[in-house]
Amino acid sequence: MSALLEIDQIGISFGGVKALLGVSLAVARGEVVALIGPNGAGKTTVFNCISGLYHPQQGRIVVDGREIQGLRPHRVAQLGIARTFQNIELFKHMSTVDNLLLGRHLHMRSGVLAGMALLGPYLPAAREELRHRTRVEEIIDFLDLQAVRGERVGNLPYGTQKVVELGRALAMEPRVLLLDEPAAGMNLEEKQDLRIWIQDIVALFGVAILLIEHDMQFVGDLAQRVVALNYGECIAAGTPAEVRAHPEVLKAYLGAEAVA
Amino acid sequence: MDMKRSYYEDLRLFDTLPLSLWLGVAVLALAAAPAVFGNYPLYVIGYIAINVIVALGLNVLVGYTGQISLGHAGFFAIGAYAVTMLANAGLPILPALLLAGLIAAAFGFLLGLPALRLEGPYLAVVTLGFGLTVETIFAKAAFFGGATGPAVPAFDLVLVPGFSREQNLYLLIVATAGLSLLAVRNLMHTRVGRAFVAIRDSDIAASCAGVDLTYYKTLAFAVSAFFTGLGGGLFAFHLGQVDPTTFNLMLSILFLAMVVIGGVGSILGSVLGAVVISLLNLKLKGLKMADFEQLPLIGHELAGFLGRNFMETGMANIQFIVYGTILVLIMLFEPLGLYGIWIRTKRYWRTWPF
Ligand SMILES: Nc1ncnc2c1ncn2[C@@H]1O[C@H](COP(=O)(O)OP(=O)(O)O)[C@@H](O)[C@H]1O
Ligand SMILES: [Mg+2]
Numbered sequence: 001m002s003a004l005l006e007i008d009q010i011g012i013s014f015g016g017v018k019a020l021l022g023v024s025l026a027v028a029r030g031e032v033v034a035l036i037g038p039n040g041a042g043k044t045t046v047f048n049c050i051s052g053l054y055h056p057q058q059g060r061i062v063v064d065g066r067e068i069q070g071l072r073p074h075r076v077a078q079l080g081i082a083r084t085f086q087n088i089e090l091f092k093h094m095s096t097v098d099n100l101l102l103g104r105h106l107h108m109r110s111g112v113l114a115g116m117a118l119l120g121p122y123l124p125a126a127r128e129e130l131r132h133r134t135r136v137e138e139i140i141d142f143l144d145l146q147a148v149r150g151e152r153v154g155n156l157p158y159g160t161q162k163v164v165e166l167g168r169a170l171a172m173e174p175r176v177l178l179l180d181e182p183a184a185g186m187n188l189e190e191k192q193d194l195r196i197w198i199q200d201i202v203a204l205f206g207v208a209i210l211l212i213e214h215d216m217q218f219v220g221d222l223a224q225r226v227v228a229l230n231y232g233e234c235i236a237a238g239t240p241a242e243v244r245a246h247p248e249v250l251k252a253y254l255g256a257e258a259v260a
Numbered sequence: 261m262d263m264k265r266s267y268y269e270d271l272r273l274f275d276t277l278p279l280s281l282w283l284g285v286a287v288l289a290l291a292a293a294p295a296v297f298g299n300y301p302l303y304v305i306g307y308i309a310i311n312v313i314v315a316l317g318l319n320v321l322v323g324y325t326g327q328i329s330l331g332h333a334g335f336f337a338i339g340a341y342a343v344t345m346l347a348n349a350g351l352p353i354l355p356a357l358l359l360a361g362l363i364a365a366a367f368g369f370l371l372g373l374p375a376l377r378l379e380g381p382y383l384a385v386v387t388l389g390f391g392l393t394v395e396t397i398f399a400k401a402a403f404f405g406g407a408t409g410p411a412v413p414a415f416d417l418v419l420v421p422g423f424s425r426e427q428n429l430y431l432l433i434v435a436t437a438g439l440s441l442l443a444v445r446n447l448m449h450t451r452v453g454r455a456f457v458a459i460r461d462s463d464i465a466a467s468c469a470g471v472d473l474t475y476y477k478t479l480a481f482a483v484s485a486f487f488t489g490l491g492g493g494l495f496a497f498h499l500g501q502v503d504p505t506t507f508n509l510m511l512s513i514l515f516l517a518m519v520v521i522g523g524v525g526s527i528l529g530s531v532l533g534a535v536v537i538s539l540l541n542l543k544l545k546g547l548k549m550a551d552f553e554q555l556p557l558i559g560h561e562l563a564g565f566l567g568r569n570f571m572e573t574g575m576a577n578i579q580f581i582v583y584g585t586i587l588v589l590i591m592l593f594e595p596l597g598l599y600g601i602w603i604r605t606k607r608y609w610r611t612w613p614f
Contacts (some may be wrong), residue, residue, distance in 0.1 A: 079469035090466035091458045093525070102458045106470035108451045112483060115450035116443035125450050172469060219419050 002135045004208040005081075005176045006036065010049055010059030010069070012234075014148060019045045025055040027176065030135050032198070034211045034219040036243070037229035038252055043212045044086055046229070047178050050210075051083055052076040063176065082174035084165045086094055086181045086212070092154030096145055096164050099134040099153055101129075103171025108132055136171055148216050159190045166194075170201065176208045177201065183218050204246060216244060228252070267595060286321050290354075290434050294427040302336045302430040306498050309437035310491045311534035315518040316444045316527070317487025322516070323525035324481040326447060326460030327375065328384050332515045337398055337507035339492025344410050344502050346378075350476040353417040354415030357436075357493045364489020365482040372481030376474055377393070391512050399504035409502035433494050440487055456480050457525070484578045512578060514541065521590055521600025532598040537583070544579035 003196040005025035014019045020042045027033045035043050048054040050061055050070060052073040061069045063079050071079075082103075091099050114125040121181075133171040140149055143163050148156055153164050156254040164183060183191045195218060201207055213219050219226060219240055241251055294302060314336060321327050329379045342360035347353060368567050371390050375383050405411075419431045438467035447453045455476045496502050514537060522533020552563040594600045 022443065045541065053464065053468070072472075073464075073467035074470050074472045077468055082470055089462040091461035093461055094454070094457055096491075098454060102454050102466070102471075103469055105451060105455060106460075110451045112447065112452050112479065115447045115452045117446065129450060161305075168465075168469065 004064055005050070005210065006060075007046070008060045010046075010056040010061060012049060012054055012056045012058075012151065018185055018232055020049070022059070022233070023229065023234055024059075025210075025227045025234070025237070027210050029175075029208050030202055030206045031225070032202060032209045032211055034223035034226045034240070035229065036213065036216075036219060036226060036249075037235075039044040039086050041229040041252075043229055044180055045232075047083060047210075047212070049079065050076070050176075050178060077172065078175075080170035080175035081178065082172040082176070083178035084162070084169055084180055084182055086184070088158075088161050088165055089237065090153045090161055090165055090168070095150050096140070096153055096156075096167070097136060099164055099168050100139055100171045101106040101132060103168040104132040104135065106172060107213045139167050139170050142200075143170075144193070146200060159186045162186065163190075163194075166197070173205075174207060176210070179209065179211045179213075181212050181214065183213060183215055188229070191215070191218060198222055210239070210259065217242070220244075224241055265309050280357040287438070290438075291431075291432075294423060294430055299424075299426045301308060302426055303498070304538075306430050306494075307542065308535055308538040309433045310494050310498060311515075311538045312437045312531050313440045314488050314490055314515050315492070315522060315530040315534040316440055317484045317491065317520045319443060319522075319524065319526070320447075320456065320487070321480050322483035322519050323529075324453065324460060325456040325477065327477065327480065328380065329387040329484070329510050330384050330392070330482075330509070330516070331371070331387035331389070331490050332484075333507040333509070333511035334394035335368060335392040335488040336492035336495065336511065336515075337360075337504070338364045338485075339489030340496040340502050340507070341398060341404060341410070342489065343493035343514055344412050344496050345404075347413045348410065350558070353415065353432075357490060360493040361486045361490040364492065365486035368481040368485025368488075369478050371485075372478030376477055379611040385526050388509070388512075391507075391509060395504065395509075397505050400506065404504075405502070407504065409504050412496050412501055413498075415497045422544045431500065434489065435551075436494060441527065441531070444487070448527070452476070452479070460525075461530075513580075514583070517587055519587055521583075521597050523571075523597035524603075526596070526599040527596050528602065529599030532602070535600065536569060540582060541579055546580060547578050588606075 005027045007023060007025050010020055010023045011018070012020055023046060025033060025035070025041070026179050035046060037043055037140060045054065048067070049056045052068070052075065055070050059069070060067050062079065066079065068076055068079060091102060094102070108128055110125040110128055114123070117123055117125065123146060140146055141165065142208050145160075145163060147162075148160060153161055156164065162185070166179070182198075183194055186194065198209065198211075199222065202209060211219070211223060223240055226238065226240050227234060228243050228246065228249045230252040231246070235248040235252060236243045238246070275587045290305070293305060307358055314332065318329065318332050321329055339360045342363045343356050346359055348355035351359070372385065374386055378386055398409070399407055415429050416430060417428055419435075421426050423431070448457070455466065455471045458471055459473060459476055459480075460467070463473055469480050501570070518533035519530065520533070521536060522531065523529025552566060555562060590597055
């Protein structure tokens with residue numbers, strides 16, 4: 001299986017603290033891989049390295065055969081990598097529609113002059129807006145966001161904000177989707193919806209998904225493979241059942257004394 | 261909860277019928293003004309309109325992109341000097357104005373580069389330094405006319421045959437302000453404007469969604485400087501002279517006050533802020549000790565108090581005490597400025613005729 005996203009032995013430290021130490025994993029098209037581990041294990045740091053927010057000091061990150069470590073975030077996004085954030089990073093003064101339209105940024109072209117000249121629905125910038133608005137509306141329908149289309153997202157409930165963030169990532173039409181604790185803080189019903197959406201996204205668009213999640217039920221339902229981190233190192237990898245039963249994982253989660 | 265609307269509706273120029281009507285009335289009134297008013301009212305409206313252009317430009321940077329500038333008087337000065345020197349070199353007025361805006365934009369771009377790595381107080385200091393440097397260079401360099409500034413050529417553009425020089429200048433200024441309003445409003449509804457706001461709300465998320473922070477932050481500086489330079493160019497003709505001491509830190513703060521008092525990140529706020537500050541500035545600028553005697557009730561006491569505690573020259577800066585007070589009050593009670601007050605009033609009157 002040739003992976004779409006391949007992380008090879010990356011390492012990064014902040015000051016003296018080694019946040020990641022030789023972490024490797026791979027995600028193929030149409031596959032969901034979960035990244036688990038206790039708080040502070042380095043999961044979000046892996047995402048930040050992929051996104052270009054951090055530049056790993058060792059190792060390689062390869063997307064579709066191309067090394068991306070060291071690229072700036074917008075260049076990484078151009079290669080078809082989208083993400084959500086553990087602590088929601090929405091454009092909170094913009095509406096749901098505008099947040100999703102921003103997700104279309106890479107697929108749009110209008111510059112300053114075309115933008116200023118927008119006049120009614122006739123000039124190129126306006127036609128471009130309308131075209132992409134149609135795509136955004138499809139996502140709004142898909143994620144059931146019709147009711148909050150024009151709402152400032154800062155005013156939306158937490159769970160809805162998480163869905164809008166997913167929508168913005170989808171609007172980018174990514175090949176790789178990184179979801180950082182998408183179900184955290186959601187109620188059972190919202191989690192149920194989210195699970196189905198993620199399954200659809202994989203089935204319909206063949207996206208490769210890397211998922212950080214604490215809810216092992218959720219992980220078991222979605223992921224084909226799981227990678228467990230602790231103190232910046234991979235401690236286990238395999239199917240959800242294998243990883244859940246792995247002694248190192250039990251130890252990491254329960255603490256050494258519980259196993260001993 | 262709003263129903264699924266035609267997407268075209270969101271792109272329409274004006275959201276509601278009443279707003280379109282009011283704007284129509286405003287445009288007609290401004291167009292008819294030269295036929296009705298004498299030169300001084302036209303001068304005042306022209307002054308306000310220039311400040312509207314600058315406030316819009318500054319709001320693109322401060323309100324929409326979330327960056328700070330304490331140096332916009334520098335771009336204003338660059339616009340004023342550029343238009344003067346280009347016109348003196350024989351360039352017709354319209355191309356000179358456009359070029360002046362573009363020159364200011366180029367400087368905005370250059371200032372935007374170091375600004376990329378700086379935020380908050382650091383950016384404030386850099387832009388402050390920029391404004392002071394520009395002011396000093398213009399005042400000291402013989403090439404720019406030294407302390408007296410270069411002579412501004414006569415305004416010879418004829419927009420309406422038969423109109424006086426003042427009337428033509430008025431029309432040019434007001435038309436430029438109208439076009440600037442339209443341009444900024446449109447920009448904020450399309451890809452580039454959205455990227456600006458996205459950077460303000462979450463630069464991390466914006467960059468991970470493909471927004472090149474370097475490009476768009478410098479672009480915001482350039483766009484902002486363009487409109488400010490354009491305003492400066494018009495100002496040169498409006499005042500009929502270019503005096504380097506005008507373009508000081510206080511002017512930068514005045515511009516910032518317009519944006520903050522009007523409402524950060526709002527087109528209407530830029531207009532309201534510019535109107536209020538311009539009028540206050542005209543009213544308060546030439547204030548003399550004796551003027552306080554005219555005030556009812558407290559006039560005599562106040563004049564006495566001021567006479568004991570301020571020098572006569574200090575009075576010339578009384579407007580800054582007023583702006584300062586207003587700014588503090590706005591920050592404390594209505595961070596969205598006049599625009600915020602407008603929104604709340606509108607909500608309150610929602611059921612009123614319209
Ligand atoms: N920018 C940073 N500066 C310093 N330390 C960091 C930074 N980012 C992450 N770390 C450290 O890396 C470790 C892993 O953090 P993180 O990836 O957020 O964990 P989690 O697995 O909970 O997502 C933590 O010890 C954290 O303090
Ligand atoms: Mg995390």
